[in-house]
Amino acid sequence: MRYLNTEWMKRAITIAQKGEGFVNPNPLVGAIILKDKKIIGEGYHAYYGGPHAEVNAINQATENTKGATMFVTLEPCNHFGKTPPCTEAIIASGISKVVVGMLDPNELVTGKGIQRLREAGIQVEVGCLEQAIAEQNRFFLKHIQDKKPYVIMKYAASLDGKIATATGESKWITGEEARKAGHQLRQQVAGILVGVNTVIKDDPMLNVRIEKERLSHPIRIIVDSTGKTPLDSQIVQTAKEMTTIIATTDKMDKDKQKAYEAMGIEVIRLPEVDQHVDMKVLMHEVGQRGINSILIEGGGTIHESALKADIVDEVVVLLAPKLIGGKNALTAVEGKGFARLAEVPALRDMEVKVLGQDIMIKGKVRR
Numbered sequence: 581m582r583y584l585n586t587e588w589m590k591r592a593i594t595i596a597q598k599g600e601g602f603v604n605p606n607p608l609v610g611a612i613i614l615k616d617k618k619i620i621g622e623g624y625h626a627y628y629g630g631p632h633a634e635v636n637a638i639n640q641a642t643e644n645t646k647g648a649t650m651f652v653t654l655e656p657c658n659h660f661g662k663t664p665p666c667t668e669a670i671i672a673s674g675i676s677k678v679v680v681g682m683l684d685p686n687e688l689v690t691g692k693g694i695q696r697l698r699e700a701g702i703q704v705e706v707g708c709l710e711q712a713i714a715e716q717n718r719f720f721l722k723h724i725q726d727k728k729p730y731v732i733m734k735y736a737a738s739l740d741g742k743i744a745t746a747t748g749e750s751k752w753i754t755g756e757e758a759r760k761a762g763h764q765l766r767q768q769v770a771g772i773l774v775g776v777n778t779v780i781k782d783d784p785m786l787n788v789r790i791e792k793e794r795l796s797h798p799i800r801i802i803v804d805s806t807g808k809t810p811l812d813s814q815i816v817q818t819a820k821e822m823t824t825i826i827a828t829t830d831k832m833d834k835d836k837q838k839a840y841e842a843m844g845i846e847v848i849r850l851p852e853v854d855q856h857v858d859m860k861v862l863m864h865e866v867g868q869r870g871i872n873s874i875l876i877e878g879g880g881t882i883h884e885s886a887l888k889a890d891i892v893d894e895v896v897v898l899l900a901p902k903l904i905g906g907k908n909a910l911t912a913v914e915g916k917g918f919a920r921l922a923e924v925p926a927l928r929d930m931e932v933k934v935l936g937q938d939i940m941i942k943g944k945v946r947r
Contacts, residue, residue: 585679588612588651589708592681593716595624595633596653601796602627604770605872607654607684607720609633613641613675615648632657634666638673646674653713655684655706656693667696677703682710686724719769722893723872728863733876733886734765734896735912742904743880743912748781750910757936758898762877763790765896769798769873771866775882776804785814786877787822799823799871803857803882807832811839820844827862859889880914887913887925895927896942898935 596610603625611633613621620643623636631639634656638645656666656678670678678697683690683706697704714721722730736754737743744750752759766772766788774786779802786800802809804826809816815824825846828837837847848865851858866874876886886892897912918924927943934940 585651585705585708588614589653589679589681590712591619591622592633592651592653593709593712595622596716597624599625599627601767601769602794604628605720605723605870607717609652609654611637611650611652613637613645613648613650615643615645620648621645629663631663632666635663635669638669638675641673644674647676648674649677649679650675651679651681651708653681654717655680655682655689655691656697657684657689658692658696659688665693665696667693667700670697671700671702675702677705679705679708681708681713682706685721718893719873723867726867728867728891729771729871729874730893731863731874731876731886731891732765732769732894732896733883733892734762734898735877735883736762736898736900737912738900738902738904740903740905741911742906742909744910745904746906746908748910750782753902753904754898754900754938755936758900758938758940760790761935761940762898763788765875766798767796769875771799771801771871771874773801773803773874773876773878773882775878776802776808777881778877778879779804779809779813779815781879783810783813783815785818797822798875799825801825801827801862801866801874803827803859803862803878803885805829805831805852805855805857807836807840809840811843816840816843816845825866827857827865829857853889854885856885859885859891863889863891880911883913884915884917890925890947892925892945894942894944896940899939899941901937901939 592610592612596608599608606628609625611623612619621637621641623633623640625633658665658667694704719730772786787797788795827848829852840847850861926946928946930943932941
């Protein structure tokens with residue numbers, strides 16, 4: 581029976597992924613309803629503020645759900661939030677058994693949903709593919725536990741670690757498939773962060789550019805200690821259409837701040853560390869705003885600041901089979917770097933994937 585539970589839960593996990601990029605800061609959740617060994621309903625949490633997976637599965641059921649079994653990746657809620665409690669919908673549906681993948685760590689939910697279902701006479705099993713569900717919801721889990729975003733540092737580089745030539749040319753080091761993977765990462769996260777030098781050099785939009793039925797563009801965050809972001813840059817010019825934040829310090833002129841704000845940008849003044857924005861404080865600030873995940877796509881300077889502030893949870897490298905060379909060519913991590921190997925950030929749970937002629941390498945930062 582446990583094997584069968586695993587197979588059905590795998591289906592629920594697959595369905596949950598459909599909400600990727602649209603439910604932040606909520607978790608990805610999938611649910612299926614089984615009756616007579618046949619799926620009669622399935623649903624997922626499709627967008628923030630919308631019906632939860634359990635309710636969608638019940639509403640889409642093709643048969644009477646009385647006596648059926650529900651498989652749901654995360655514990656059903658038992659409180660009023662953006663939507664009514666899912667537990668009450670399950671009880672009213674006549675479902676007799678619920679298999680829950682993992683408990684919800686949210687203090688408003690954890691254990692309470694299970695308790696309510698059992699009090700209503702519903703058989704509940706807890707714990708099925710928990711590791712896979714936790715990985716799928718690593719953004720949510722980090723934010724709900726630490727009130728800070730899960731941070732992914734991503735860059736494209738040559739085999740010798742260069743992210744641009746000595747003349748600054750960087751388009752395109754990697755091929756089309758690798759670039760598509762980068763945009764898929766943007767689709768997943770709630771925010772994307774770059775340093776002001778990247779804005780000045782590349783004038784990026786920092787939006788999602790992939791062919792997909794629906795897209796979710798991340799909140800754009802620029803780390804700019806002094807207010808050098810050009811007012812005519814694409815990011816500033818589109819700030820009223822796409823949420824944009826500039827993280828700065830007291831070095832920014834107040835008139836410049838007013839000019840940014842008039843363009844629709846939120847300016848956050850933060851303390852300094854080594855003459856740069858304090859990245860740890862920035863993570864606290866954006867976490868308070870409900871941003872549960874950030875993709876850093878900056879240059880070597882912002883990468884060094886992020887690593888030294890110990891805010892990076894995951895690293896994704898898109899590696900091209902090229903050798904750029906040159907001591908003045910830009911590397912992925914600039915600045916002074918780390919003086920001792922014992923201080924160097926190390927990765928675990930490594931994954932390698934071939935993308936056309938390029939290689940994607942990713943891993944979690946050891947702590």
